[in-house]
Amino acid sequence: MAAASVQTPPARTDWAEDSEPDLATVLPPPQVTKNKDGTETIVTFFINEDGKKAKRTQRIRRTIVKKKENPRVAERRAWPKMGPEAGKPAGPRSDTTTLGENIIFRPVMGFKSGQQQEKAPEEDKKADALKKMQIKCRICSGDHFTTKCPFKDTMAPEGEAGSAAVDMDGGMGGGGEDAGGLGVGSSSYVPPHLRGKTGSGTGERMGGRERDDLATLRVTNVSEFAEEEDLRQMFERYGRVTRVFLAKDRDTGRAKGFAFVSYADRSDAARACEKMDGYGFGHLILRVEFAKKSTT
Amino acid sequence: MRPILLQGHERALTQVKFSKEGDLIFSVSKDHLVCAWYSANGERFGAYKGHQGALWTVDVDPSTTLLATGAADSTMRLWEVRTGKLLKTWDYPTAVKRVEFSEDGKQLLALTEKRTGHLSNIYVYDINPDPEASQTEEPSLRITVDELPRVTVAGISCLSKYIVTGHEDGSISQWDAKTGELIHTAFSHDENQLVSDLQWSADRTYFITSSKDKTAKLHDTSSLEVLKTYVADTPLNSAAITPEPTQYVILGGGQAAMDVTTTSARQGKFEARFYHKVFEEEIGRVRGHFGPLNYVAVSPTGHCYCSGGEDGYVRVHHFDPPYFDFKFEVEREREQGLRF
Amino acid sequence: MAPSFEQLDPEDDYDGEEEIDFSDLREQYEVRMEEGLDTFIVIDGLPKVTPSQKDKLVKFLLRKLTSVGRTKEENVFMPMNEAGEESEGFAFVEYESPAQAAAAVKALHGTALDKRHTIAVNKLTDIERYGREGRIEETYNPPQIAAFEEKEHLRWWLGDAEGRDQFVMYRGDNVGVFWNESAGAPEQVVDRMHWTESFVQWSPKGTYLTSMHTQGVQLWGGPNWSRHKRFMHPGVNLVDFSPDERFITTWSHRPMEVEEGNPVLSLEEDGKNYIIWDVATAKPIRSFVTLDLPGPTQDEEGNPIKKKIQWPAFKWSSDAKYVARMTQGQGISVYELPRMNLMDKQSIKIEGVMDFEWCPAPPQRDNIREYEQLLCYWTPEMGSNPAKVGLMSIPTKNIVRTRNLFNVSDAKLHWQSESAFVCVKVDRHSKSKKTTGTNLEIFRVREKGVPVEVVDNIPNTVINFAWEPKGDRFILITAGEVTQGVAVPPKTSVSFYCPEKVKGNAVGNFKLIRTVDKKNNNAIHWSPAGRFVVVATVLNQQSFDLDFWDFDFEGERDEKDKDLTANLQLMGTADHYGVTDIDWDPSGRFVATSASVWKHRMENGYHLYNFSGTLLREEPIEAFKQWSWRPRPERLLSKEEMKNVRKNLREYSRQFEEIDQAKKSSANKAVVEERRRQLEEWLAWRERTQADLLEERRELGLPDLSEEREALVVDEAEGEKVVEEMFEEILEEHEEVVE
Structure with a gap:
């Protein structure tokens, strides 16, 4: 039932400790490879601005710099490393230390949060590379994002069903583009948020709200007095919930016993699935699993 | 500036602290681990193993010899920084949420959590700076907080005169550090918006508190008067004061469950926000965390700062010259005026 | 047998009103x-x-x-x-x-x-x-003439020193008028609750703001926004002004019921739907009944079919000397103002007429010196007669030009803003009656004989067409076939046309500059001064893009465009989620895009862009209903004067820039003062506390600096040591999204 990308965290103790969902568990650790010219290639995984898992590949060279320091500091520098670092060679280890993307941080008067954080010039190359990103719809392989596919509602992708009502209030903001199937297809489509815009574009795209049906869970054995809000709050712990559909009896308004919860991110859904399955709610124990495409 | 990402933890970070010279960073996380890093290049120095619950807090003494940690396993432990050796364990009925050395390193404060059946307690111990020496079991002061709401943060003021606490109802209280008597309570933050952090200025004569009410406030230590207020648009988890000559404060926070009412297309507000300490105006933000910032700390040298995030990363930033050169027009004016 | 339900005569409908006995009330209140x-x-x-x-x-x-x-x-x-x-x-x-x-x-x-x-x-x-005796005074008393009251200056807003434009926003129950401050927050002029009941509308020259109420229409204006005029038309739904603001047409879908003794309306108006009023006196000139469009009024089940009313039904000539209404299929009735008498006492018979349009500006036909106004109309195929488009001169009723068309399924008339051209967009169908394509028949009104140029070979249906105001270029949007069973509207293509370059003053033939395919655009909004245009997608849930084009780009011109009179360039694109309306300001500097709650509730509010597509301001506002720029009357400057201003623009702009700077800094003066004070205060406080602390430390016998602060101090004697640190240098890096 659990998706492959979730790692089980070590030695979990008191469940009461957890007050916030953990993002750290989900990403794979960085990978390092040594290159022939003495440099190293490091691949780190992170979640980008749009909430998608992304990887950063860096080629680095290690250099030794001599600095003058406070004598006590110098002394500490000379201490042998201890604990898990004992015996390891000098210098930052790539499994624990990586360099992030260069940020130009300059305090300004009248700072407005709408301004984009400037990236250093070499980052423009990266931005260019992203511009050439090929878009392919997962559903019909057309050159549009999956969410914009005209067949979205008729040909749901790969075995996950989305059912019924759209919850318009769910998950506004940051609706990332679902760039299904990168790298294939030779269209020259440039997604709007990457087109060269004059001035500070807003990019306030709430339309591309994503209801990734791969991240929809079916929750059964739901108490008949349950409400959508209860479910939303329970499941929000694990990530952004874009939609909650609680099946209700039309006449009485009571819950019929099952619900669908859609997440923005599949890994959130996976984590929620794992954690909420077996959760006691009301007088019943919930069953949570990934929603399968209905056979209609 | 290129932030250095420290990836030693598998769970969310709860606190990060610089050594007093700013060369080491100590990080603690819910993964039961305490790590030490060199701030200059992010190289990990080592880790301190022993706690059996999520770590909530850490502090280092002024000489960077002793390290104190508090955890959900209801213990406070004292370690030798250099070797990682566990020197002392104090047991309590509930989790230890804050530990702090006094400015002279001679006293150590521990704050234990309020839980059903147990009240918040503050313990102050006299500490022997010699790592080889044995440490006292009994506190020199114990304050049981029974009439005030749950204590969330605590610290020892300058001259070790007062103990200042922050509470879950947004209030700040001042206690006599010798007698444990409650002197004064100030209702600084919005009602029922808990105080999430309390950090001192370099000389501990004033301090900054952050709260879920989306503001951080600067207080005078002796009067608890609110000197400045910094308004953000997200609940805050932490706030720090940069050491002079820079006059900034850094705030960190963010909401994990997406706040639906905003129209920002960005993924949440996981940024460290910089404000001018005197003019209360926002002057910049630094992005990068993909989870809320749980703690921000500034090196006592003022050359770098680091933030511990819910995402399990510590990000260390060494400032570029523009950061130090930045001045408001009145500051520049004053500078030039003084020259003549 | 007692009457039962089945036996009730359906003719005796239960008309609720009649059943209730009002007689006692009538007795009490009826004027005897x-x-x-x-x-x-x-x-x-x-x-x-x-x-x-x-x-x-x-x-x-x-x-x-x-x-x-x-x-x-x-x-x-x-x-x-x-x-x-x-x-x-x-x-x-x-x-x-x-x-x-x-x-x-x-x-x-x-x-x-x-x-x-x-x-x-x-x-x-x-x-x-x-x-009756006693009712009228026996002696003659001359009527009192009220003393002359100076009325408010109705065009006060044009005198704004900064040349700002005004706009009105209707949100929730509030109607507010604001100055446009480009990037800053708009400066409010006035904001009133319940100013209108349904919508607001500016008069064509911007003099009045019209508000709609159940009892009629009111006009507000002047710097105090006082009510200037009131037109009592109970149940009014729509309002239309003549271009010179001398007359106003109001329409209600309910026929009026005029009681005796109504001070404004007479029995003449009873039962009518339209009233044409004289604005200055607020008196009705003439009233009319709604002409039902031909066709069944009920469908098969006997339900009444709602007919879409064409508005404005009474179309004004450009100088408001005539107003005309078409009786579809029969003819056009032209009335002369100000008396509203039917011109020549009879309507112009045009059998089968489907639509007509006046020219929007006084025409300047070649060699024609006399006064005339032109109207353009078209008739469909009738029997053996082909479809026709005609251009008629009023008041002579001479038909200046006609053109026969074949295989026409529909046509639309588009005049260019200066009446230089009228384009008839003809939807053609093949013999099998399926729509195959569209032609444009462009009447070149200014040329001798009014030649007609045909632009054909336009694939698919043209869903939108717009002339450049004051220019000779146009844009059209075509849409592909609507595929059955697909919920998504077909992709559209946007085509840009301009005349060819020819020698002398003549206007060349129209040529396609470029077509942009695979778009979702469905709306064209030209800047009122021409040259710039926004092509956008409105009222679409999946697409809401705005493309800003420039027709006279001053940069490099493409080789293939060198014979064209335009250099088309896409300046920028923007998005406005859920955009429903787009409006240029009268100066052509700003574009306001709004999402009205009348069309959807998802996110309402407005965005303000400059002409090149840079977003200047956005404000989401709940229950945002309407945005409307205040129109400006025509410029009073002569052509030479305008030329002069352009020539000396550099000097003028220097003045304006100085004003801008002064404005910015004066706003700051207050802030700077405040900051100065704050800094002084802070530094003084710090000095005090530091001094106090030092004193206390010394009293207690402690060193000046606490241990933790001492850590940072490097003793002279100790000196600094050299330390080796290993650093990583990034040579290359890139990022990509992972599936």
Whole structure:
């Protein structure tokens, strides 16, 4: 039932400790490879601005710099490393230390949060590379994002069903583009948020709200007095919930016993699935699993 | 500036602290681990193993010899920084949420959590700076907080005169550090918006508190008067004061469950926000965390700062010259005026 | 048997209103008219006749009287004088109903009987009301003339020193007028709750703001936004101004019910839907009934079919000398203003006419010196006659040009803003009646003989077309076939046209510059000054992009475009989620895009862009309904004066820039003062506390600096040590999204 990308965290103790969902568990650790010219290639995984898992590949060279320091500091520098670092060679280890993307941080008067954080010039190359990103719809392989596919509602992708009502209030903001199937297809489509815009574009795209049906869970054995809000709050712990559909009896308004919860991110859904399955709610124990495409 | 990402933890970070010279960073996380890093290049120095619950807090003494940690396993432990050796364990009925050395390193404060059946307690111990020496079991002061709401943060003021606490109802209280008597309570933050952090200025004569009410406030230590207020648009988890000559404060926070009412297309507000300490105006933000910032700390040298995030990363930033050169027009004016 | 439900005659519909007995209320509140006397009229000015002639006179009168209503000889009472020799010269006539009496008064009053006698006809009740003794003063008192009150300056907003434009926003229950401050927050001029009940509308020259209410329409203006005019039209739905703001048309879908004694409306207006008013006097000039469009009024099940009303139904000529209404399929009625009499006393018969449009500006046809206004109309195929497009000159009614069209399924008329061209977009169908393509028949009005240029080979249906204001270029949007079963609208293509470059002053033939395919755009909004245009997708849930184009880009021109009179360039694109309306400001500097709550509720509010597509401001506002820029009247400067301004622009702009800077810094002065104070305060406090702390430390025998602060101090004696640190240098890096 659990998706492959979730790692089980070590030695979990008191469940009461957890007050916030953990993002750290989900990403794979960085990978390092040594290159022939003495440099190293490091691949780190992170979640980008749009909430998608992304990887950063860096080629680095290690250099030794001599600095003058406070004598006590110098002394500490000379201490042998201890604990898990004992015996390891000098210098930052790539499994624990990586360099992030260069940020130009300059305090300004009248700072407005709408301004984009400037990236250093070499980052423009990266931005260019992203511009050439090929878009392919997962559903019909057309050159549009999956969410914009005209067949979205008729040909749901790969075995996950989305059912019924759209919850318009769910998950506004940051609706990332679902760039299904990168790298294939030779269209020259440039997604709007990457087109060269004059001035500070807003990019306030709430339309591309994503209801990734791969991240929809079916929750059964739901108490008949349950409400959508209860479910939303329970499941929000694990990530952004874009939609909650609680099946209700039309006449009485009571819950019929099952619900669908859609997440923005599949890994959130996976984590929620794992954690909420077996959760006691009301007088019943919930069953949570990934929603399968209905056979209609 | 290129932030250095420290990836030693598998769970969310709860606190990060610089050594007093700013060369080491100590990080603690819910993964039961305490790590030490060199701030200059992010190289990990080592880790301190022993706690059996999520770590909530850490502090280092002024000489960077002793390290104190508090955890959900209801213990406070004292370690030798250099070797990682566990020197002392104090047991309590509930989790230890804050530990702090006094400015002279001679006293150590521990704050234990309020839980059903147990009240918040503050313990102050006299500490022997010699790592080889044995440490006292009994506190020199114990304050049981029974009439005030749950204590969330605590610290020892300058001259070790007062103990200042922050509470879950947004209030700040001042206690006599010798007698444990409650002197004064100030209702600084919005009602029922808990105080999430309390950090001192370099000389501990004033301090900054952050709260879920989306503001951080600067207080005078002796009067608890609110000197400045910094308004953000997200609940805050932490706030720090940069050491002079820079006059900034850094705030960190963010909401994990997406706040639906905003129209920002960005993924949440996981940024460290910089404000001018005197003019209360926002002057910049630094992005990068993909989870809320749980703690921000500034090196006592003022050359770098680091933030511990819910995402399990510590990000260390060494400032570029523009950061130090930045001045408001009145500051520049004053500078030039003084020259003549 | 007792009547049951099934036996109820459907004709006797339960009309709720009638069943309720209002009679007691009526009794209480009804204005008492003289009972039964309102069917009487008094005819005065009759010749005095002898008894023997009386019958003849009565019969003579009856002929006239019965033309307006039903009456009989015995209901005509012509009194004789005391002596019985001759009639008094007046008569009483009783009609069947008061309405007939009123009609008689209207029709016959002031008409001539014969050469020497003109009758005066009045309602008896009127005479009673006005003529009874004591009602009218015996002595003549000259009417008081109110002292001259200076009215407010209606064009005050044009005098804004910064040349800002105003706009009105209707959100929730509030209507507010604001100055546009480009990037900053708009400066509020006025904001009132419940100013209007349905929507607001500016008059064409921006003088008035019109508000709609159940009782009628009100006009507000002047710096105080006082109510200037009121037009009582109960149940009004739509309003339209003449281009010069002298007249206003109001329409209600419910026919009016005018009561007696209505101070503004007379019985003339009873039962009518349209009223044309004179704005200055606020008096109705003429009223009309809605013409039902031909076609069934009920569908198969007997449900009434809602007909879409064409608005404005009364179209004004460019100088408001004429107003015309089309009776679809029959003809066009042209009325002359200000009296609203039907021109030449008859409508222009154009059999089968489907649509017509006046030219929007005085036309300047080659070699034509006399005054004329042009209207363009079209008729479909009828029997063996092909479809026709015609250009008619008013008032001569000469047909200046016609053109035959074949295989026409529909046509739309588009005048260029200066009446230089009128484009007829013709939807053609093949023999099998499927729409195949579109042609544009462009009448070049200014050229001799009004030649018609055809632009054909346009694939698919043209869903939108727009001329450049004051220019000779146009844009059209075509949409592909609607595929069955797909919920998504087909992709559209945007095509840009301009005339070819030719020698001299002539305008060349129209050529396609470029077509952009695979778009979702469905709306074209030109800047009022021309050159810039926003092509956008509105009212679409999945697409909401705005493309900003420049037709005269001053950069490099493409090789293939060198023979064209345009250099088309896409300046920028933007998005506005859920955009429903796009409006340029009258100066052509700004574009406001709004999402109205009348169309959807997802996110409402507005965005403000400059002409090149840079977002200047966005404000989401709940219950945002309407945005409308305040129009400006035509410039008063002559062409030379305008040329002069352009020439000296550099000097003028220097002045303006100085003003801008001064503005920015003066706003800051207050802030700077405040900061200075804050800094002083802070530093003073720090000094004090540091001094206090130092004192206390010394008193306690402690060193000046606490241990933790001491850590940072490097002793001279110790000196600094050299330390080796390993650093990573990034040589290359890139990022990509992972599946």
